[in-house]
Amino acid sequence: MRWIRYTAEGRTGYGILEGDRIREVRGDPFEGHEATGRVHALDAVRIEVPVIPRTFYCAGLNYVEHVKEQAAKRGETPNIPTKPDIGYRAANALIAHGEDVVIPRDATEKVHYEGELVVVVGKKAKHLGEAEALSCVLGYTIGNDVSERTWQRGDRTLWRAKNTDTFKPMGPWIETELDLDAAETIVRLNGAVSTRFPTNHMLFGVATFISAMTRYLTLWPGDIIWMGTDGTSPDLRHGDVVEVEITGIGTLRNRFVREGM
């Protein structure tokens, strides 16, 4: 099942996507919902960010090749994480499928994409073992963890490198039935494949992260966990269009523009 959040006729809410038609609901996938009987055409609505998270978690370094390639670019020894220490991103930076990523005037050329699987939490959860960890998951969507690498290296935190407004495209919708082992992440730059990897070839998988996290913290409905990326990105330029596809979910597409151009 696919949950989509959208705006039609001035109202924002949730619906269930079937092919290119949306069955409108009252309520949401977290607190409960009922069909209104109304239907919208997908191409007649504005797609919104699928959920504004209560807490925005991010796995950071979670694929071996990405860690090695990023270290190589900096001339450093790769520092492969030995346990699942979760990190954070910020809600201000979220934009929807189809919206523009706006690169600030003073950013360097080192602006990169990171195509990521996003876990959407559906139920409050604490102290979940790995075997039951996925029971709190509502479904999966797609994120692009846009990064300004010069700020990432020079600042004390990742605040503007990762969380500048528009740097976190997410969507287009939430897929509740995904075969993680069969999924592939494919990133296209201006229509040509530039990065691809098996989505589930993570250092620490979704269940491992959720189990480790919920030993100390409570996950809440609407929390999101971005699972990290593999490979590297070329430097992105004004006008570039980046598509992150995860097979079985869909494709998140956003154009990159330089502020003031």
Next chain:
Amino acid sequence: MRWIRYTAEGRTGYGILEGDRIREVRGDPFEGHEATGRVHALDAVRIEVPVIPRTFYCAGLNYVEHVKEQAAKRGETPNIPTKPDIGYRAANALIAHGEDVVIPRDATEKVHYEGELVVVVGKKAKHLGEAEALSCVLGYTIGNDVSERTWQRGDRTLWRAKNTDTFKPMGPWIETELDLDAAETIVRLNGAVSTRFPTNHMLFGVATFISAMTRYLTLWPGDIIWMGTDGTSPDLRHGDVVEVEITGIGTLRNRFVREGM
């Protein structure tokens, strides 16, 4: 004016605190409000976390003595921040005035308090100069940035060191009129003063942080910014009661307990 969020007769909402009486409102300080005409006694309600933030910002290292003392404890050279790089904390960890901080079973003895000024954002804001930066502030409350120092040093991120459930007491209310230059932060451990410092003796003040942050990101109503702490804390033990007072706001009091004791 003091905004308090509380539960009375099974309902949670906002009121205006005058002495020890609460004037109940419909709505909230962010979207608008009107008096209901009902009044509650302060000691008859349960005080709640004053706001569940959209994004939970934290200045981290923002007082010179704290940076120096923390570095000295680790036998390192202090690394004084040279610019206001904001960090993040997580909403799961928030608890209200009067609730217990629960130290996990496997935490070391190195559990510390950090008494902090908390800025509550009242209006959406971007690109604010320093002179106008405080115009987006609704008011101020108090935070205790509880930290497990062994995890803080050993983990790749601050997730459990800073964001374990109950590690972020905040409250008791929001004061809208505070003379920052006159305010003093006083931390008491079991009734005896253990740390005190002028609240506004920060490396980077509230207006400087807001101006720097809003160059890249949009602040939203209900966002909070924890401004960092000065001095150091002794190791906290089962049963310890920590009070963080900021003169002109009030006192945030929480007991620390070890899980399973």
